[in-house]
Amino acid sequence: MLGNAAAIRSNTQSFAKGERIYTRNETAHHAHAVLEGAVRASHCLPDGRRHLSAFHLPGEIFGLDSGALRSHETEALVKTTTLAVRLDDLDREAGIDPGLAWGLCNLVAAELRKAREHMVLLGRKSALERVAAFLLEMDRRLATTGAMSKGGMSLPMCEHDMADYLGLSSETVSRCLTKLQASRIIVMSKRRTVRFLDRAGLHELDAS
């Protein structure tokens, strides 16, 4: 979807675990398509409170939602490679190629729908509902990648990141995961590895 047009320069970039990809208020140079790994987009309040507005997983795109300056910062959660596309090329080509511009518009619109859905979670769901919804979301989005083995789904983020994505404290996330295991709805054999025992039960808890 990105980088098909000949006049758009792209290159793969690699980021180590924890490495910053871009920072708030920095000039935006590239959009990225995640090839491998995982990325978090974080917003901080002056007093240090943090919120993650998105995770970006393989096959997904980020860094398009920019004015001239970045509104948030992004970091690699694990070793990550992206296909980086120069925004000035994209801007120029999108001004010429309507198919490209319209395709990008629909990508961003889909992103907006997801964001609005997440707002409902943040505004109206209980802690257990949020965690259940999160697991189902990750299951869906990781399904296409190598993160699903027979042992279960391997999550790339720590519980603190989940908490900041879900508007909870990390302790509450831990308690919810413990409760889901006690209810025989999931099992976590290894750290960050989740297997569903009762998917219908999860959907019921999700409440959406």
Added chain:
Amino acid sequence: MLGNAAAIRSNTQSFAKGERIYTRNETAHHAHAVLEGAVRASHCLPDGRRHLSAFHLPGEIFGLDSGALRSHETEALVKTTTLAVRLDDLDREAGIDPGLAWGLCNLVAAELRKAREHMVLLGRKSALERVAAFLLEMDRRLATTGAMSKGGMSLPMCEHDMADYLGLSSETVSRCLTKLQASRIIVMSKRRTVRFLDRAGLHELDAS
């Protein structure tokens, strides 16, 4: 911005207070530019909990963020007129006119940035911070319209709608507004009419 191209049919539509503009799961036919009035976008959970993902005010656009089917419903808060643009025309013209497609893409991207900022509010701010942020947001967005008279800013939505937008209960919104008045930061002379006494104090409470 919308409807400039000759081949795009548009017409003004009028909606009474409380009238539905479109419903969830309905086929999307039009995008709208608000000419006058105000619109709420609402999402409901199966058990009746409601969340408002956006208010749309004069000069703003909504209904672009759609796949084939609407993901949420929209209603007029007060008597509202919109410029309605046929989505099939838009789709066809955007496939031809790159300037149009790219302009729409940037509109949607701006919408996405606003949505992500609102997530921070929903995920990490206290009730008082949310209400303070809301008042400042409305002040900014209503500044261009006739909603600002010498008596203050006239809000088009009730406190229940504010609550569902901010992820609070309407009682909590009422208590926060009362507290802001007791602190001499705002005054509400008439229902839904707010005047700022201490704008710096509001920004301080907002915490962003």
Added chain:
DNA sequence: CGGACCGTTGAAACCAGTCAAAGGATGTGG
């Protein structure tokens, strides 16, 4: 082997939700 990070669990405090009641505003129809 040591240290930082991660995850778990318990106890206590607190913020916001819920329930309830009452008064005020708005709009309708007689």
Added chain:
DNA sequence: CCACATCCTTTGACTGGTTTCAACGGTCCG
């Protein structure tokens, strides 16, 4: 123009889900 019903707003008392604080064991990595 008034009577009445409905919706909106405010306020109090209580409840409870989540956060906070703290401590501990486990894991990963240098």
